[in-house]
Amino acid sequence: MSMDKASDRSLSQTVKAQLALRELVLRGALNPGERVSELQMVERLGVSRTPVRMALVRLEEEGLLEAIPSGGFSVKAFSEKEVFVSIEIRGTLEGLAVRLAAEHGASRSALLHAAECLDEIDDVIRREMLEIDLSQYVELNARFHRILIDMADSPPLARQLERASALPFASASALVPVQSRSPELHHILTVAQDQHRCVLSAIERREGSRAEAIMREHARIAHRNLERALTNQRDMDLVPGSALIKRRIRA
Template identity: 85%
Template sequence: MIKTADKGSDRSMTQTVRAQFALRELVLRGELNPGERVSELQMVERLGVSRTPVRMALVRLEEEGLLEAIPSGGFSVKTFSEKEVFESIEIRGTLEGLAARLAAERGVSRTDLRNAADCLDAIDDVMRRGTTEIDLSRYVELNAKFHHILIGMAESQTLARQLERVSALPFASPSALVPVQSRSPELNQILSIAQDQHHCVLSAIERREGTRAEAIMREHARIAHRNLERALTNQRDMDLVPGSGLIKRRIRA
């Protein structure tokens, strides 16, 4: 039998998660502007949940990096400079490189290698349809799955937590900038390079080549760098970047 206290705790957690998702959507859709103060009472009224779940949701979004605490109390929506966005992607690539190196050096099971290979086979199938018919949503799903498998291979909860945090920033996750490259005339070439890097890192892990595996994943993140550089010079592309409204763009000549 579930105790009443446990039921109350479960309800509170469900409300917290719901508040967290709803609040994140408000930020990412631009309904809360960069620098805008976000108070607990304001969100209680807006989200229609009690104070405790809202308070916890605000703290979690601060941990994700979307909000920041302000001295007068409450939180404000964080603004990111272009430099910070590039650094976030670089940090993610560095951590994924470390995950690949640890996986290679420590060794991984045949089951993990098979799961990763099956995922890459599925991506290959998506890409064989050609750029005019490619299912980008399916590609994004499988790409995220492969990166998740890769992180799991390192068997490091500490590393996984740090990667989860940096990937929570909407523009820094492994597939965040795929919609931008979908507008590029070099889409097929870019996806082919990314997929080749996937195959190469898996091979390096299987061969226990830690240094090579790490270098490949760090280079892999450079694709996102190039996509961001492209977006920053084209507003139509920038509109496709998740959380683009949070980025303070520098004035270009």
């Protein structure tokens, strides 16, 4: 086997191990605080030790695992406060991204691409409530947010945003499914879409502070969705990575 093929195979095995391990963590098959050993995962995932070791390191970088003093890793648990702060961090970084985009000046093609994406979102939310395809909305919403980040033209900021959004409950579309059970679904999506339009207009007008303020407020929709989910287990089950959240006892 050539060195290139061996390298490709090793990378493929690492990605396989990373995806499989992430899935175990997110669905609660590994409990918060549980120690995760290399040998245990080698047997469970059916890959060799090197890809497993790399996968463990990458999930620590994503924030889903944490190193323990005795060696190895354990599944990270998140308090409700940490989850809210994670969403706030993502919103703050996105606010910085759109401010940079506005101040530096986004290209005409990027602005057009963003506007076309918003037109597609309009087509989704103009349907009757029972006909709204949330999976399509989530895909388009994530695309729009990526376009905004690309407009900032800042690789360091993009890396930090990728890290912040790696936590499953903190990404831009993570809590959208919770809205599916709300009688105010159409209203919430309409408000979010209006904020999308406003932030794009602010970027085009090179109003950096306004764009940043709108984007940070936009993240507050996720806060409200999380507050709703924390009071209802059926809604909480829709939150990605909910098994990692330590919920406080409510009176």
